[in-house]
Amino acid sequence: MIEAISITMITSGLIFFLAAVVGIMRFPDFYTRMHAAGKGDTLSSILVVGGIALYYMHQGGWTSAAILVGLKMLAIVVFIFIASPTSTHVLMQAGYDSGIEPVSHKNDDAITRKTKKTETPSNEKRS
């Protein structure tokens, strides 16, 4: 039973890690990539480390020594929970101060796309 919960937590943590990596690879801009990295990694770390802690405490038979090891892993989780959004914020501020422009689709919203489609009847792909 506890093993099933642990396996579920570790698997969902790995799925969110995959989502974070796909986000970093595919997003068009520095700020959006930082969003994907900060949020995805924090949640995934909490789930995976929580799953490992639960399995370890269950395997150790819930003695006080095993529970102390689990509390130490909880300390890692708390630290990542505080440190990862902070470093996300500071990196984004450094990007802004250093002059990185966010990506903008200025003349590329739904209205101009509709009017352009009625004017030119050829199907050109929008990149």
Next chain:
Amino acid sequence: MTDFLNISGVVLLLLIIPLLYRGLRGPTTLDRMVAANTIGTKTTVLLLFIGMMFNRLEMFIDFALTYALLNFIGSLTVSWYYQRKRIQSDSSITPSTPTKS
């Protein structure tokens, strides 16, 4: 269950490898910093998997905590350097945080 932990450790290693592409190809330096930060967080979790493989998890928790601290300090240092370097070279940019003059 030990097989599951070994396989998930290998899967986590396979998830680190595409981030090297972002580290090579990121147009700005801060993009590479994003990749380094993410690799650091994944390594922290991977160290715990390795600890379960060696059956000495108590030792590897200390490694993971230290590496998380080092990762955090590294990303902070690079971003402070970037804030200060650009502000000194271009006086038209007003900083968003107060810097020492």
